[in-house]
Amino acid sequence: MSGFQQARVDLGAELRRLREEAHLSGKDLAERLGWQPSKVSRIENARQTATEDDVVTWGQAVSADPGTVDELLERARGLVERHDSWRQRHRSGLAALQEDMRDLESRTRTFRAFEPGIVIGLLQTAEYARNIFIRIRRVYEATDDVDAAIRVRMQRQEILYDPTRSFRFVLPEAVLRYRFAPLDVMRGQMDRLLAVTTLPNVEFGIIPTGVLLPTTLVNPFWIYNDVLVGVATKTKELLLRDPEDIAFYAREFEDLCEAAAFGEEARRLIVRVIDDYGRQPPD
Numbered sequence: 001m002s003g004f005q006q007a008r009v010d011l012g013a014e015l016r017r018l019r020e021e022a023h024l025s026g027k028d029l030a031e032r033l034g035w036q037p038s039k040v041s042r043i044e045n046a047r048q049t050a051t052e053d054d055v056v057t058w059g060q061a062v063s064a065d066p067g068t069v070d071e072l073l074e075r076a077r078g079l080v081e082r083h084d085s086w087r088q089r090h091r092s093g094l095a096a097l098q099e100d101m102r103d104l105e106s107r108t109r110t111f112r113a114f115e116p117g118i119v120i121g122l123l124q125t126a127e128y129a130r131n132i133f134i135r136i137r138r139v140y141e142a143t144d145d146v147d148a149a150i151r152v153r154m155q156r157q158e159i160l161y162d163p164t165r166s167f168r169f170v171l172p173e174a175v176l177r178y179r180f181a182p183l184d185v186m187r188g189q190m191d192r193l194l195a196v197t198t199l200p201n202v203e204f205g206i207i208p209t210g211v212l213l214p215t216t217l218v219n220p221f222w223i224y225n226d227v228l229v230g231v232a233t234k235t236k237e238l239l240l241r242d243p244e245d246i247a248f249y250a251r252e253f254e255d256l257c258e259a260a261a262f263g264e265e266a267r268r269l270i271v272r273v274i275d276d277y278g279r280q281p282p283d
Contacts, residue, residue, distance in 0.1 A: 205260030
């Protein structure tokens, strides 16, 4: 078991102990917190990482000692900042990682994301996501819970329709042409992107092939509000909170936006890709 997973197991066990000492069932606690009972179970059984907010509200619901809550807060904060390998983290399950991302997104009002290799997860169709998860499972030797991961990813996308949140997405045109799925799935994914560009709280930018680039297109990154940046490499995910790091990635994002096409111009690029797929022979 990885250090990350063992720490998550230990935190879940301690939270379960507090619940039991308060003589509450998992269902009782979920009702107090306004959660689904499954979330209590996932945290206690280390299938989901408890956030700092989760720990605070849990401690209040069970009338835990403030010192104990502070200690558990430190553990939760440490889990968020760990840089364990993707292989280790995926062993806890693809769906568990999607749940962790959904919790982080639920606390975010402003999203900025750049992805140089695949369609951004919040914009993926179910079948495109399936083809991505199958590859992830093979590469990182993850548990075989692809269907569950897809369900959570689709649930995550409901946040796009919250008008109180804003989203800015940028990716290179080449991503639209990378074949991770059969042609009919790729065409469906392009249709999905066309639909997303019409949402009033979403800015969707495409960096056209051949445009003069302002910077290298290496690692994907997400900026959550102005307090956290997630940077993914092939072997680790870095979670950066230093203001200088956040400012650096904010500047990078604005530079990429300067090179990107938005609105009608972006839609024309998507339609051109759809037409190109239509001229290819069926798989």
